[in-house]
């Protein structure tokens with residue numbers, strides 16, 4: 569039984585998944601005005617920054633980054649299979665102190681491993697309270713962390729491995745480390761908890777003072793070669809404002825389109841999905857839309873079976 573799907577709603581069918589970014593999603597990112605935005609479409613050379621900071625914030629790929637990762641249509645993503653696979657912007661972040669920002673990405677994580685909060689995006693230096701980590705938590709490759717060096721929050725549950733998911737961290741500046749951070753998975757706010765294993769684990773607002781450094785992906789300002797996650801990223805975007813729940817839901821719906829009948833996240837409807845449905849038969853799901861609850865009523869029953877059969881052999 570699959571227990572790791574969290575935070576679903578009627579806005580976005582939880583079973584939706586996408587292999588890379590859609591044009592509709594990219595159009596919405598552009599309209600939202602990110603300062604930093606990497607599409608990871610380059611077969612060679614640097615990653616182009618499509619955000620408002622411009623080419624000064626293009627990023628270098630190390631040779632270990634896997635380019636041209638399989639994606640829908642002509643779109644590509646990048647994979648980070650080891651600590652040697654990382655990227656760095658050419659210029660430094662303008663977001664310093666205790667800033668307001670939002671980080672957004674399509675993320676497809678492997679089952680593991682990870683180490684030391686390997687970041688999807690990092691900037692800052694100077695240790696406690698002075699570095700931003702939008703990352704996995706510790707060695708848990710499927711647990712999202714949103715915070716600072718030695719103080720932040722993480723999701724209360726893992727997200728699924730092996731499928732593309734839309735992940736957003738909205739940070740309201742000026743708060744202590746345990747407040748002002750909201751994490752959305754596939755467009756829906758997810759519960760967070762104070763992240764364990766960190767010392768001090770909490771810092772007051774006045775002690776959050778992020779330094780200006782280059783942006784890094786799968787690498788930080790310290791523990792070089794030891795911090796990593798394992799997975800692929802697409803359309804990594806950073807905004808110098810708090811995204812609204814409505815725009816996050818709209819973008820998630822474009823990034824992770826519904827695929828009725830698909831409970832496994834591979835965007836095809838077949839026996840694997842039927843097996844998930846049978847495992848969940850007659851049960852209430854964690855949240856409406858979870859698993860094989862295709863009609864979002866919170867239960868898995870004949871109505872969901874009918875949807876699955878109607879969509880049998882369909883590829884989204």
Ligand SMILES: [Ca+2]
Pocket residue numbers: 588589607608609643644645802803
């Ligand atoms: Ca892309």
Ligand SMILES: [Ca+2]
Pocket residue numbers: 829830831832833834835836837838840841
């Ligand atoms: Ca499926």
Ligand SMILES: [Ca+2]
Pocket residue numbers: 860861862863864865866867868869871872
């Ligand atoms: Ca149902």
